[in-house]
Amino acid sequence: MHPDRIRKPIPSKLSAGTQKRKPITACIRCGTCCQKGGPSFHHADKNLIEKGIIHSRHLYTIRRGQLAYDNVRDCLMPVDSDIIKIKGKKDSWACIFFEEDEKACRIYANRPLECRVLKCWDTREIEKIYAENRLTRKDLIxxxxxxxxxxxxxxxxxxxxxxxxxxxxxxxxxxxxxxxxxxxxxxxxxxxxxxxxxxxxxxxxxxxxxxxxxxxxxxxxxxxxxxxxxxxxxxxxxxxxxx
Ligand code: SF4
The missing domain is CATH 1.20.58 (Methane Monooxygenase Hydroxylase; Chain G, domain 1)
Structure with a gap:
């Protein structure tokens, strides 16, 4: 079993060799970000859960204090508050809403904030928001x-x-x-x-x-x-x- 991941992986940082050969300046729908892990939820995503667009059976919680893999620091770190995430598929990091064959998101129109702001060619926006206003179980239940x-x-x-x-x-x-x-x-x-x-x-x-x-x-x-x-x-x- 893999340890849980704190942050949504940023493909440009994970595949720097590929990026050097062919710089990316817009989404080419390679699917790497969805294969590397689903998003964590923020307050802006609350209505997706409250309205049942994303059901709680599709989520899991990394509890406060739990050790989780920080892919930026490359080590296990205790988390400082609940982190609610979309589950991965069995035995992989890939988000459960990711359609491998089509390289598509099954909830694209309603995808959470982190998925909307993640641009692998420019990570400034995701880096700014990833630790802000995290949604917790208390906010929801x-x-x-x-x-x-x-x-x-x-x-x-x-x-x-x-x-x-x-x-x-x-x-x-x-x-x-x-x-x-x-x-x-x-x-x-x-x-x-x-x-x-x-x-x-x-x-x-x-x-x-x-x-x-x-x-x-x-x-x-x-x-x-x-x-x-x-x-x-x-x-x-x-x-x-x-x-
Ligand atoms: S919710 Fe959609 S866009 Fe976000 S990681 Fe999952 S498949 Fe990708």
Missing amino acids: SEVKGLWDLIKDHQGRCDHEKIHKWVKALDSAIKKEARKELIELIQYDTEIRKLVVSKAGLDAEMLDFLFGRPLIETIENYGLNVEQSGKKISLMSTSRRKK
Whole structure:
């Protein structure tokens, strides 16, 4: 599983060799920007979600504090607020609305702000707006009382700062306690997702938007893998984990 990306990749920066051979001054519909990842949402995009043009089952949230890949700094960074993004296709970065054969956007007339301002031959506009006025889950669902309380509770219990602290403690004198705490958080995160689908009847496709991607997957960004045997969860270090 790839780590989530904070910023929409800018193709001109990613394929500088090609750009040198043939400078681009207008969109040639190569599709590279859509293949490299979908946009993050800003306040200007709120009505696209509120009017159901883009459904929340097409979105996922990178939660505050979560590690995500910053393609400009070329490293994993904790994010400072929720970042809501369009999901990628299975096993690739490509935006789910991107039609590979036609090299076209299925929601072109209603594409989000970042897609509208991204010009790979002149990145000034996207660089100006990418971190401004980001849309958060609070902006969208804080008025849905019971659901918002559940999300706040989940965010508090599975706070990434707390996770980071326990991951660091795996190399300390309290490593047993740290391992136990992390496993409990993963179990809680897994169970709450099952519960809102089975008891509250929520669409399972909305879970990555409501609670972020499952902790059982995002814990990989801390250099840990989860092994499951029935209900038993074990944490394994991967070579990526820095001590
Ligand atoms: S919403 Fe459309 S324009 Fe934006 S990344 Fe997806 S396919 Fe491309």
